[in-house]
Amino acid sequence: MRDLAAHLRRWQAAGTTYALATLTAVRGSAPRPIGATMAVDAAGSVVGSLSGGCVESAVYEHCLEVLETGEPLRKAFGYSDSDAFAVGLTCGGEVEVFIHRVTVAEFAVVEAVLDARTPAAWVCDLASGAVLAVRADDAVGAGFDLDGADLAVLRQARDMLDAGSTAVRVIGCADRERMVFVQSFAPPPRMIVFGATDFAGALCAVGRLLGYRVTLCDARRTFLDHARFPGAHEVVVDWPHRYLSTAEVDRRTVLCVLSHDPKFDIPVLAQALRLPVAYVGAMGSRRADRARRTELRAAGITEHELRRLHSPIGLELGGRTPEETALAIGAEIVALRRGGSARPLSRTGRPIHGREGHSWSGWCRRVFHG
Known part of the structure; x- marks a missing residue:
């Protein structure tokens, strides 16, 4: 129309x-x-x-x-x-x-x-x-x-x-x-993955499967061989925080920081946590997460903003491989998007297909407006 x-x-x-x-x-x-x-x-x-x-x-x-x-x-x-x-x-x-x-x-x-x-x-x-x-x-x-x-x-x-x-x-x-x-008049939601790692390659494939338009960004040109990341719709050579400062995002966008390097992670997360996006996640151990949160506070991020950070990223599925880790990240995104409990269906009495009508927009209203 x-x-x-x-x-x-x-x-x-x-x-x-x-x-x-x-x-x-x-x-x-x-x-x-x-x-x-x-x-x-x-x-x-x-x-x-x-x-x-x-x-x-x-x-x-x-x-x-x-x-x-x-x-x-x-x-x-x-x-x-x-x-x-x-x-x-x-x-x-x-x-x-x-x-x-x-x-x-x-x-x-x-x-x-x-x-x-x-x-x-x-x-x-x-x-x-x-x-x-x-x-x-x-x-x-x-x-x-x-x-x-x-x-x-x-x-x-x-x-x-x-x-x-x-x-x-x-x-x-x-x-x-x-x-x-x-009839929906909207482009597919975006997933932006930062860090050209094996985990990122697996997550790009999962993101595409879930219907996202996937962008992979890394400042290191050497690691950004498009053939290595067939799940990404596009690859971008740029510093993550610089790319994010001009990227088009909305309330459906998910941002996944997998670089596991403070010089990349802290600047891009400091931006991401202040954007009206649906999800911000970062990879790392619990020790790395504690250090990261300390650095983000020093960069001026408030406790309210920090509560939006999903770190360590993903659900606890016990996975080890990049593919299993990507599945855990995708599962966390779906659970948040659809209001799922992330518990086994056999342990719940809720409808199998989730709560009707749960959406990013409702989640964003709760997050940004209390």
Whole structure:
């Protein structure tokens, strides 16, 4: 939808009602990804594309129908042997499209999603057509009881925004189930690993597996052979604190300091502990951790800031190898991200998939605002 921002804003500025068609599911081969959008205004003007031409004509007619009736519509399109070039997808796939009317009352919801600078989730109820824009600290919309029955929708949307995922979800609310389409407009969260070690190589692979965009940074060019760190999306030759001072980070970012060298560790940790990021961890023995904390206090880090430091880094799994250590670090990050107890499931009575709706944003509010 953000690729149509200029057109939608012009229509909204003119007070023009329009129909928005969104690709909500794809099975098999299809020209466009889930979340692709097409819009048609009351005058019949059309912008955007759902299939590169295969189903646009049929969707266009349905958009005009929705504009007239105001009733949302959910349609499936697939390959048809008898009429492959009319409505069916000639590539052999199947798609589902949801079409609903956007009126003046929903313009503020759409605008909350269009700002490319802000991560946001677009939520659309596939039965009623109610829409919601969800950001880290607020939500804009109508047709949802976010203080009561539909709180689970808000939590699910925030979790999906944290992960940068897009999908249809059936969510159990207080008195009913809602089927909603959630589209996340956010880049993947970042993991920045400092220190070109074997442990860092294993952690880069784990970070990529968990869905992070992984950056490895070290000041020593000799150790930064990209072939040695295939899990990293990028490697950076720079002093850690200098790189971090200009790096783009947000409340989902995790920072892992594995260099195990005070001349690298202390300057970068002194910066990291004052940034609004999700996780700061540092490798080292308990003795090294005590010395590190003493040096950080001398550098002006407060006790409140020090409580954010996960050091020694990772959960106590008893691992020894770089791979086992990386698994322990990844497990600690997941436990923090999802509100897990880090205890064996057999020893708890909690739901196996964790507390619904726990997210970095909620954790950050607790950490930074008490």
